[in-house]
Amino acid sequence: MTSLNLSAEEYALEDVTEDNKVNALDAARVLTASANIGSGQDSGLTDAQFLRADYNQDGNVNASDASGILVFSAEQGAGLTENSDSPVEETQQDDDDFWVK
Numbered sequence: 001m002t003s004l005n006l007s008a009e010e011y012a013l014e015d016v017t018e019d020n021k022v023n024a025l026d027a028a029r030v031l032t033a034s035a036n037i038g039s040g041q042d043s044g045l046t047d048a049q050f051l052r053a054d055y056n057q058d059g060n061v062n063a064s065d066a067s068g069i070l071v072f073s074a075e076q077g078a079g080l081t082e083n084s085d086s087p088v089e090e091t092q093q094d095d096d097d098f099w100v101k
Helices: 022-036 049-053 063-077
Strands: 090-092 098-100
Touching: 022 049, 022 063
Parallel strands: none
Antiparallel strands: 090 098
16 A cells, blocks of 8 residues: 555544445445455455555455444533534533423
8 A cells, every 4th residue: 555645634533435434335335345245346445445454554455443443422412522513512401401402
């Protein structure tokens, strides 16, 4: 694989589908690529997508990477990561009751 110059602004590391979102579709794409590789076929990923798909950066694309991307996506959706598109805001209703907006 040749080295690539990818700017951080282009796509998030985990954005395999290159749609400017990190979600379950990215994890599914990684699983498909992993199955292709496991059966001796081409991954179906471009070099840039392969680099993004290698979530744990071990040089391989497999189910571990898909799992990591799925967890990252869930954390992002829950507002637990810095790059979250949907931050969770809490508002206090009564004494100890919190509501998610």
